[in-house]
Amino acid sequence: MSWKFCVGLSLGLAIGLGCRWLGIPVPAPPMLVGASLVVAMTSGYLLADHFIATRPAHHRPDCGGPSGDTQETRT
Amino acid sequence: MMELMVGPVLALAIGAGCRLLDIPLPAPPKLQGALLVLAMTVGYLLGDRLLG
Numbered sequence: 001m002s003w004k005f006c007v008g009l010s011l012g013l014a015i016g017l018g019c020r021w022l023g024i025p026v027p028a029p030p031m032l033v034g035a036s037l038v039v040a041m042t043s044g045y046l047l048a049d050h051f052i053a054t055r056p057a058h059h060r061p062d063c064g065g066p067s068g069d070t071q072e073t074r075t
Numbered sequence: 076m077m078e079l080m081v082g083p084v085l086a087l088a089i090g091a092g093c094r095l096l097d098i099p100l101p102a103p104p105k106l107q108g109a110l111l112v113l114a115m116t117v118g119y120l121l122g123d124r125l126l127g
Contacts (some may be wrong), residue, residue: 012111046105055097
């Protein structure tokens with residue numbers, strides 16, 4: 001696990017804490033089950049991606065949420 | 076209890092279907108992004124518990 005990923009996770013925790021503290025709507029499901037469903041959707045996407053790796057996904061940049069991609073890596 | 080089992084299976088099927096049909100996924104396409112969403116929710120719930 002890279003240190004950048006650890007910093008990202010800490011930032012995510014801090015954003016969630018800050019949103020609850022300041023009464024701001026959190027940009028994630030406010031329940032653990034909802035967030036687990038997001039992880040499950042991504043896992044299904046990655047599993048299918050593993051099996052049909054021969055066909056490129058043209059709409060990956062349109063997928064929702066933080067992917068970690070930068071503009072440089074997309075082009 | 077049944078809903079808790081149907082939900083993850085449906086989410087897995089949605090993710091796999093979006094990749095198979097090349098439809099934009101309503102979730103981050105990378106596991107790191109999905110874990111960041113989970114971290115935000117955990118932070119929110121931690122704050123909820125700390126603040127009462």
